[in-house]
Amino acid sequence: MSINPKTPNPTIKNPRSVLKSRLHAACAATALLLATGSLAQAADLNALIWCDHADPALLQPFEEANGIKVNVKEFEGTGAGMAIVEQSQPGDWDVMVIDSIDIPRGVEKSLFEPLPEDKLPFADLFPQVKMDSSTVVNGKRYGITEKFGYNTIGYNKTKVDPADMQSMAALTGDKYKGKIAIYDYYLPVIGMAALAIGKKTAELTEADLPAIKEELLKMKANAKLVGEVTASQTALATGEVDILVGGGEWVTAGLAKENPALDFSIPKEGAVLWSQSLAMFKDSENKDMALKFIQYIMSPEGQARLATSACYWGMPANTKAALSDEQKKILRFDEQPDFLARAQPYPAPNADLDKKMQDVWTEMLQAQ
Amino acid sequence: MNPAKNSGRALPRAGCALPRAGCALRWALVTPALGWTLLFFVLPFLAMALSSLTAHDGGGFTLANYSQFFANPAYWQAMVNSLQVTAIVTLISVLLAYPFAWILAEQVPERWQRLALMLAVLPFWTSYVVRSYSWLLVLAQNGVINRALTGSGLFSEPVQLANTRLATVIGFVHFFVMLLTLTIFANLKQLSPSYRKAAADLGAGPVRTFLHVILPLTLPGIMVGAFLTFVLCIGDYITPQILGGNNELLMPQLVMMQIGRRGDFPLASALSIILMAVVTIAYLACARWLKIERA
Numbered sequence: 034m035s036i037n038p039k040t041p042n043p044t045i046k047n048p049r050s051v052l053k054s055r056l057h058a059a060c061a062a063t064a065l066l067l068a069t070g071s072l073a074q075a076a077d078l079n080a081l082i083w084c085d086h087a088d089p090a091l092l093q094p095f096e097e098a099n100g101i102k103v104n105v106k107e108f109e110g111t112g113a114g115m116a117i118v119e120q121s122q123p124g125d126w127d128v129m130v131i132d133s134i135d136i137p138r139g140v141e142k143s144l145f146e147p148l149p150e151d152k153l154p155f156a157d158l159f160p161q162v163k164m165d166s167s168t169v170v171n172g173k174r175y176g177i178t179e180k181f182g183y184n185t186i187g188y189n190k191t192k193v194d195p196a197d198m199q200s201m202a203a204l205t206g207d208k209y210k211g212k213i214a215i216y217d218y219y220l221p222v223i224g225m226a227a228l229a230i231g232k233k234t235a236e237l238t239e240a241d242l243p244a245i246k247e248e249l250l251k252m253k254a255n256a257k258l259v260g261e262v263t264a265s266q267t268a269l270a271t272g273e274v275d276i277l278v279g280g281g282e283w284v285t286a287g288l289a290k291e292n293p294a295l296d297f298s299i300p301k302e303g304a305v306l307w308s309q310s311l312a313m314f315k316d317s318e319n320k321d322m323a324l325k326f327i328q329y330i331m332s333p334e335g336q337a338r339l340a341t342s343a344c345y346w347g348m349p350a351n352t353k354a355a356l357s358d359e360q361k362k363i364l365r366f367d368e369q370p371d372f373l374a375r376a377q378p379y380p381a382p383n384a385d386l387d388k389k390m391q392d393v394w395t396e397m398l399q400a401q
Numbered sequence: 402m403n404p405a406k407n408s409g410r411a412l413p414r415a416g417c418a419l420p421r422a423g424c425a426l427r428w429a430l431v432t433p434a435l436g437w438t439l440l441f442f443v444l445p446f447l448a449m450a451l452s453s454l455t456a457h458d459g460g461g462f463t464l465a466n467y468s469q470f471f472a473n474p475a476y477w478q479a480m481v482n483s484l485q486v487t488a489i490v491t492l493i494s495v496l497l498a499y500p501f502a503w504i505l506a507e508q509v510p511e512r513w514q515r516l517a518l519m520l521a522v523l524p525f526w527t528s529y530v531v532r533s534y535s536w537l538l539v540l541a542q543n544g545v546i547n548r549a550l551t552g553s554g555l556f557s558e559p560v561q562l563a564n565t566r567l568a569t570v571i572g573f574v575h576f577f578v579m580l581l582t583l584t585i586f587a588n589l590k591q592l593s594p595s596y597r598k599a600a601a602d603l604g605a606g607p608v609r610t611f612l613h614v615i616l617p618l619t620l621p622g623i624m625v626g627a628f629l630t631f632v633l634c635i636g637d638y639i640t641p642q643i644l645g646g647n648n649e650l651l652m653p654q655l656v657m658m659q660i661g662r663r664g665d666f667p668l669a670s671a672l673s674i675i676l677m678a679v680v681t682i683a684y685l686a687c688a689r690w691l692k693i694e695r696a
Contacts, residue, residue: 112664211561217647220662258564258646273542273563384458387663395658396475398650399482 176310184221185304187280216279219394466671498581564646588622
């Protein structure tokens with residue numbers, strides 16, 4: 034269903050809200066947009082993406098098949114992505130890659146268009162990654178999971194005992210002190226800390242934060258660094274550390290050829306399931322092509338290319354992804370039913386708890 | 402020369418003592434710069450200041466973003482860390498850059514100075530990010546330095562250099578020594594040899610001449626370079642993010658943290674304003690000390 038852009042938006046309360054929204058956008062997104070060097074072109078397909086979608090091996094087949102250019106703008110973090118959208122004109126963007134748990138944030142801002150379920154391969158998705166609690170809002174589906182994986186324990190199996198990696202206790206014990214890196218993203222690692230102390234990630238409350246903080250501080254005391262994607266990947270690949278808390282196939286699979294010693298485990302306490310989705314913008318002026326793009330990404334061929342993208346690998350959401358046997362082995366495709374059964378959802382806190390979790394993370398980073 | 406003063410006439414109006422045509426020309430010349438500053442500094446700054454006074458969750462005017470900074474020790478610590486790192490970097494950079502600039506200006510023959518300067522600023526030619534990652538590899542457990550340390554038998558185990566405050570300081574100093582060298586070198590070259598000759602005539606030795614004549618005269622160059630180092634260092638995100646290993650947070654990292662996922666621009670704006678206030682205080686301190694403020 035298409036929403037008329039002229040319809041008054043019920044979420045806009047008063048001029049102050051409008052002013053505030055403009056100010057926020059002006060403060061950050063101007064810089065982000067200027068940095069791109071070019072604004073989105075209405076005639077092409079314009080996509081706000083994560084780095085895995087920038088791989089020419091993924092985009093070129095779609096561009097050639099449809100005679101269209103896909104303009105991409107990479108961003109990190111939903112907040113940064115939303116700022117770009119707020120600073121853009123309606124219709125500038127057609128599709129967006131977003132954390133599955135953040136789709137409701139986009140729906141709340143009236144950004145997304147419901148997706149036609151009958152035109153997308155929902156039946157072929159791993160059932161556990163459909164993420165209906167996030168992707169379906171008020172009975173309408175606004176996102177489709179395209180890729181997933183685990184925030185768990187990544188390690189070098191020639192340097193650590195794989196048996197130790199079956200328990201999160203190894204992360205806080207003395208045996209691997211100074212050999213550990215922590216992935217610098219508070220939600221999944223807080224999720225892992227919660228699992229380590231026996232909490233369920235979907236049921237976290239403010240009352241759990243002191244115990245989680247204590248667990249995080251123990252991990253920090255053992256860690257050599259807390260790094261974002263590239264830094265933590267580099268640290269594991271170069272032998273600076275032997276274990277990556279929060280790592281998983283997204284770190285180890287892409288490096289498998291160069292460094293087959295890298296592996297990941299799903300410890301007995303479980304792992305945190307991450308997933309990314311595709312959403313279509315309500316104001317897109319190219320909805321047919323946007324849907325075609327989503328269909329391409331969700332096709333067996335598109336899924337295989339996305340799963341093995343140059344930026345990072347991850348499990349394709351579509352069970353029929355056209356992966357080679359070698360690629361399936363690296364991604365441990367056949368073990369997914371067991372992994373999924375033991376994984377817990379990504380923490381999806383409300384705004385207040387989210388802020389408190391980030392503050393706990395800040396305190397952990399500052400702890401010496 | 403002030404023509405109005407010489408003619409004995411009163412100034413037409415404050416700020417413009419020139420004839421009407423001269424005044425117009427002066428304003429015409431200065432307008433583009435003023436417009437640029439207004440458009441790309443004053444207005445964004447006002448937008449940021451207003452944003453810092455709004456609530457992230459949709460409320461109205463609030464000082465909560467500022468009070469959060471003062472109430473949360475982890476936030477405070479970021480400022481303390483930033484100031485400590487910046488002070489260390491500035492001090493080390495000055496101590497290294499001065500002798501370097503001195504050698505360039507005084508010991509290197511005139512015809513080689515241009516080449517020497519070019520070599521000195523060579524690090525500026527590489528990407529900031531690439532340079533930081535290069536340092537990470539140099540300082541890593543298996544990097545050049547640790548191999549040399551363990552290979553020479555000085556240490557039996559690799560020393561943790563990467564992902565520390567030391568690594569951040571090294572990355573900064575590598576960059577800012579070049580900057581300071583340029584400002585101090587320019588200052589030294591402007592010094593007339595007569596000062597040294599006069600000091601010698603009056604019986605001052607080389608050390609006394611340096612301490613009482615050369616150093617005070619080159620202080621403006623040092624202070625300009627030190628202030629630039631302070632400003633660029635305290636606002637830098639890349640170097641501590643890549644080399645520091647996030648084992649402690651500095652202010653720019655704290656600011657970026659508010660934006661990534663939560664998009665909390667009001668808090669990020671408040672933290673940026675606080676950071677800017679510190680830079681302003683540093684500027685005022687420098688300006689006052691150098692007596693370059695205008696009455």
